[in-house]
Amino acid sequence: MNALRNSAAFFLSHPIARRQYLRTILRILSWQILSRLHSVITVRWIGGTKLTVSRGAKGATGNLYYGLHEFSPMAFTIHMLRPGDVFVDGGANIGTYTLLASAIAGAHTDAFEPDPGTIEHLAANIETNAISDRVTVHASALGDRIKRVSFTSGLDTMNFVSDRGDQTVQMTTLDSLSLSPALLKLDLEGGEQSAVAGAERTLRDPKLLAIICEDNAPEMAALLAEYGFERYGYDPFERRLSPEPRALPENGIFIRELQRVSARVSTADRTSVFGEPV
Template sequence: MSLLTTLKFLAKHPLSTDRKFQTICRFIGWQISSRLTPYPVIYPFTVKSKLIVQKGMSGATGNLYCGLHEFHDMAFLLHLLRSGDLFVDVGANVGGYTVLASGHVEADTIAIEPAPSTYAKLLANIRINDMGDRVHALNIALGSAAGVVNFTTSLDTTNHVVVGEEAADTVEINIDTLDNVLENHSPILLKIDVEGFETEVLRGAKHTLQNESLKAIIIELNGLSERYGVENRKNHEALLEYGFLPYTYDPFKKELCRCKTFGDFNTIYIRDISFVKDRLATADKVYLRNQVI
């Protein structure tokens, strides 16, 4: 993000509405401290979890500034999951969602992160939160078939599978299907953030998507699928065929609102709306930045 874009994001963030000055101060403080001491730092994430943050982690630092970087989706996870549930984090990055699921809620997680250097940071967050017995981490990519792919390594939260010629640092990694990974496992919640490779992940997840235990999916539909020759709408239509419908979530009111139109942004898809609404309504309160959701 550019400086102006970042400042606008911080000012409009739902957890910063009444605390813009404090949020901007955290941003400025981090910009200074990360340059003076450019080492990993352990920060409180929620009252039950911690997150390792270091210079260059655009997603993780968003949590430091605001409490929850992707507020609506992360809050949905916190309110939906319970101890003993299974959450699958496809494109886990350094583990923000994984830490919330297994560190705060104490659900079980299968976390999948392809980039080796990012995977190492994910493992560090698993260790610092003492979640090793609840998190199974895999250093692979997911797609429509097993094999080997090239994956970028220097783009932080936007690392992705490379198809054809691309001027970026890459590494060769193994790729498998979600159905193979989840054989004999039944997740309740699935998060997919794979920088445009969603179509291939969904193609390799037919049995997973048919499993009635899967109640909801958080998926990033930001138009990047076009780099792989797929219209973004195709992913939306594929999820509709499995019975999932798109919603937005208001964490303060614990209310879901059905999306009237399809858009290029993170979206929550729900199949069992009654189950999900009951979970949200009965969720424990979560304390963040001296606020309650």
């Protein structure tokens, strides 16, 4: 019952669903039917991209329903990045953020995904969208040191580093790779603080303008503030950034160079999200 209530609340609050109530319902019903007929489906997504999704991939299906499941941070990714930028996709899963960054915005993505099965789906989406020259896949988790760690499997987007994990994967640190990203995304199911601990030099790099972080609780906000990052809300339709002192349900957006970032998002081309210019 709680799951149904949460799904209904998300549906009613999503900006695309509010603008396209009936069309969103039809997209949800269509996926429910198609996913029972086919185990893997490739569909047209946004900005000319294609998304290959497997039955049961709950983390990805929201993008088929709403265009951009995590509306503000996903739109921010498209608007913030430019060709020549580096985007670090920490916790890439099947590559939705990677496609936004590299197929639409034209940036180079370093995608980190430790689960072997998920990497296969990530690689398929990269190949389908012909962006292999703009994406480097790192088969590893991000953390505070370089070592082998136990990792869960079979939990879709919820896999995480755990002593009770049923597979062993490689962990690495951002600082060991010297990537100089303009935008960093950390969606690591509780591993964000560990990744930050292994990224001190990366976080001080002046090229890094913004961070999208699943953990946007006060403790993480205070930690990122030590590097000059403050939490902002983002309105993709208005291209407006505003100080956001509260932790929001979706991934938090933390910005260090507000003027530079505002200039970028305000001048980015619009992308059609199921017919809505964003």
